[in-house]
Amino acid sequence: MESKVEFLRRLQDRAFRKSPWHSLLGSLDGVEEDVFTWTPDKSEGFPWMNGSIQDILYHVTGDKLVQCSHAFGDSSLTWDNLKICKASLPEMITDLMRAQSGLEEITNRLSDSDLERKVAGWGGKRQTVEQFLLMLIEHDYYHAGQIIYVRNIAKRTG
Numbered sequence: 001m002e003s004k005v006e007f008l009r010r011l012q013d014r015a016f017r018k019s020p021w022h023s024l025l026g027s028l029d030g031v032e033e034d035v036f037t038w039t040p041d042k043s044e045g046f047p048w049m050n051g052s053i054q055d056i057l058y059h060v061t062g063d064k065l066v067q068c069s070h071a072f073g074d075s076s077l078t079w080d081n082l083k084i085c086k087a088s089l090p091e092m093i094t095d096l097m098r099a100q101s102g103l104e105e106i107t108n109r110l111s112d113s114d115l116e117r118k119v120a121g122w123g124g125k126r127q128t129v130e131q132f133l134l135m136l137i138e139h140d141y142y143h144a145g146q147i148i149y150v151r152n153i154a155k156r157t158g
Contacts (some may be wrong), residue, residue, distance in 0.1 A: 004112045004130070005111060005112050005114070008107065009104075011137050012107060015137045016140050025096075027144040027147040027151075028057070028089065028093065031151060035150075036052070036089045037052055037054050038052060038150070040154075054089075054092070056146055056147055057093075058085075061096045062099075064099035064102070065082060065099045067132075068099075068106060069122075070122045071120065071129075114129050115129050117129050
């Protein structure tokens with residue numbers, strides 16, 4: 001029988017790369033550079049985001065790095081000192097893969113007994129390790145959908 005942490009690892013991998021319908025990497029497959037940097041006319045997101053796939057990818061990658069630094073590391077990594085930048089899609093996928101590898105290294109060290117331990121992510125919100133991992137899994141799905149939506153509207157207006 002699969003342990004709880006093994007199930008979470010499987011969900012994490014599915015959200016990131018294995019889902020045949022909604023994975024984060026799948027949403028980026030075949031994106032052309034002009035669509036990657038295309039900005040919707042109106043983006044009501046956060047002030048630092050313009051709604052482009054490039055911005056979404058920067059956010060997802062940065063969030064994995066910053067959140068894991070705070071929940072499982074020394075909290076030294078912040079949005080102000082990230083070592084990633086907005087670049088071409090291949091370069092940014094390399095950064096995304098590095099961030100995901102770091103998350104996978106963390107989850108590979110966890111056992112079921114670790115899941116109830118409380119951690120504080122970026123912003124200080126305390127939650128169990130299980131809740132934290134589910135939040136990151138859901139984050140990948142959320143932004144995969146956002147990327148697919150932007151791809152579709154970029155093709156219509158481009």
